[in-house]
Amino acid sequence: xxxxxxxxxxxxxxxxxxxxxxxxxxxxxxxxxxxxxxxxxxxxxxxxxxxxxxxxxxxxxxxxxxxxxxxxxxxxxxxxxxxxxxxxxxxxxxxxxxxxxxxxxxxxxxxxxxxxxxxxxxxxxxxxxxxxxxxxxxxxxxxxxxxxxxxxxxxxxxxxxxxxxxxxxxxxxxxxxxxxxxxxxxxxxxxxxxxxxxxxxxxxxxxxxxxxxxxxxxxxxxxxxxxxxxxxxxxxxxxxxxxxxxxxxxxxxxxxxxxxxxxxxxxxxxxxxxxxxxxxxxxxxxxxxxxxxxxxxxxxxxxxxxxxxxxxxxxxxxxxxxxxxxxxxxxxxxxxxxxxxxxxxxxxxxxxxxxxxxxxxxxxxxxxxxxxxxxx
Ligand code: MG
Numbered sequence: 297x298x299x300x301x302x303x304x305x306x307x308x309x310x311x312x313x314x315x316x317x318x319x320x321x322x323x324x325x326x327x328x329x330x331x332x333x334x335x336x337x338x339x340x341x342x343x344x345x346x347x348x349x350x351x352x353x354x355x356x357x358x359x360x361x362x363x364x365x366x367x368x369x370x371x372x373x374x375x376x377x378x379x380x381x382x383x384x385x386x387x388x389x390x391x392x393x394x395x396x397x398x399x400x401x402x403x404x405x406x407x408x409x410x411x412x413x414x415x416x417x418x419x420x421x422x423x424x425x426x427x428x429x430x431x432x433x434x435x436x437x438x439x440x441x442x443x444x445x446x447x448x449x450x451x452x453x454x455x456x457x458x459x460x461x462x463x464x465x466x467x468x469x470x471x472x473x474x475x476x477x478x479x480x481x482x483x484x485x486x487x488x489x490x491x492x493x494x495x496x497x498x499x500x501x502x503x504x505x506x507x508x509x510x511x512x513x514x515x516x517x518x519x520x521x522x523x524x525x526x527x528x529x530x531x532x533x534x535x536x537x538x539x540x541x542x543x544x545x546x547x548x549x550x551x552x553x554x555x556x557x558x559x560x561x562x563x564x565x566x567x568x569x570x571x572x573x574x575x576x577x578x579x580x581x582x583x584x585x586x587x588x589x590x591x592x593x594x595x596x597x598x599x600x601x602x603x604x605x606x607x608x609x610x611x612x613x614x615x616x617x618x619x620x621x622x623x624x625x626x627x628x629x630x631x632x633x634x635x636x637x638x639x640x641x642x643x644x645x646x647x648x649x650x651x652x653x654x655x656x657x658x659x660x661x662x663x664x665x666x667x668x669x670x671x672x
Contacts (some may be wrong), residue, residue, distance in 0.1 A: 314350035335411075336401040336438075337369040338431065342389040345380075345617055345644045349466060356384065361617040361644075363445060364392040364427065364532045370407050370449075376440025376649070376669060377625075378588050379430035380616040380640070385580045387426045395427040397418065406653020407439050420663075425528040425569070425592045425617075432593025433625040433667060440666030446628065447659055450596060453631035458659035460634045462487035462511055465645070467494070470501045485509045485537070487637060488664075495527065499534050511635065512665050513540040516566055521550040527558055538635070540612075541565040552580045563612055571596055574603045579615045583610025583634070589618075602630045615640040624651030625667040630659045648672055 345361040366377040381387040398420050399530035404413055412543050418432050440447050450456055480486060486506070488498055491514045499666050502510060512531060517522040524542050531539065538561040543550050545567035555562045561582035566579050568584040570591045577584050586600050599612075604611050608645050613626050613633040618640040630636045651669030653660045661667035 304410060305598055322441050331347040334371045334405060336407060336554045338396065338399055338401040338434070339369070340364050340366045340392070340396045340430070342393070343619075343648075345619065346646045347643055348645050349643070351627070351643070352470060352618070358383070362389050363619065363622075364389065364429040364430055364622070365557070365619075365648075366394065366396065366434045368401065368407075368438050370438055372666060373438060373441050375436070375550070375666060376621050377430040377434030377443060378531065378619055378621040379426035380622055381426050382616050382617040385426070385589075387424065391424065391487075392427040395424040397429070399431060401431075405588070407435060407442065410439060410595060411434060413440065414593065418592065425504060426589040428592040429588045429594075429622070433588065436594045436625065437666035437669070439574070443638040445663050446626045446661065446663060446665055446668045447594065447625075448631060451628070453629070455631060455661045457631040458627070458661060459630060459633055459636045460484040460629060460657045461638045461654055461659050463639045463657075464489070464637070465502065467492065467498060469480065470497070473498065473501045473503050477502055482654070482657055483508075483639075485511060485635075487511050487513060487639075490514045496530070499531065499536070502573035507535060509535055509537045511538050511540065511637075512536055512537055513565070514542045516541050516544045518532075518542050519544075521554055524550075524554055528554070528558050528560055538563055538583075541567065550578050555579075555581055558582075561610055563610070564612065571599055571603065573608065574600050574609065577604075578607045581609070583612060585612045585614045585637070586623060586633075587614045587616065594625055597626070597629055601629055605632070610634050611634070613638060617643050619644070619647050620651045621667070621669055624649070624662065624669045627659050627661055628667060630661075 320668055343363050343365050347359050350359055352358050362381050364379040368375045381390050414432055417428050441647045463480045464487045490512045540563040563585050564577045564581035566586040584604055586597050588597055591597050611633045612635040613630050614637040620641045622654045623638050623641045649669045651662045
């Protein structure tokens, strides 16, 4: 009797297991079919960032920055992206609309084919790097959300190793500069735009109110290599830690000479757009400034980080004025950077996302999946 009862019990358990397995299998098959029947859907809308302060560069001043906000929908998951288009780089709401209208993501039903999809985006048209980045970022956000992990984790980067971000002090009258330095109390490193005849005055003004480290961005403004070297020696005395794009990006010889002789590291920014430029920067600069809007997005940026690392070039992660969307995307790479210039979202008054924050001057990654943002 006992063995018969055992047999019946085992048989019914097995039958139950089969039912569960059958249901489980059919549910999985249903889910896979549902995923396969989904296509990637791209949508986008123009948005204008309002800057807290007038932003002054060597050649222009402005109070707004046009951006394009993108979304890629896959089933009920949405990835967010952004193109930031400061006017001097040539992209605009019009060019981004024209480019994004040509991107046909509905030909793809597997978002995990990141390489293939991003390669396709690159073939849609030449240039349009910010618009391309907006699709690449949204795709990364989507894939991270599908995996359920932020990209710094997927890439294996330690969030504890994020650097401090620099905070840009714009060119202005001494009283205003002093006030801006006081407002920047939270930040551990200040960034100053040089390349005008008031360079020394600007540094002296900042030094009259703080002894924090300063990094300088010359934006190709220095014309004579010996004068540039003399200036770098003076800057080193003043506690400057590196010099970004000292001379014309086309002048490889003078930039290389300067780097060889400079007591401070030099960083190529305008000279370094995409992956191929990293190789060209070797021997010309001490490091490179990687920006998603220059290189077309997170996929290329991460490859640039690896290549720079292999070539012994220092890595800096930079940004444009951007919402927390593009800033949080760039911040995923920041544990691999020696320096970060990710103050873009701090300079605007109408951010619509929250994600990466700056805590006590340090880039602080959100643990949310994808690029780690949510809509405010
Ligand atoms: Mg720069």
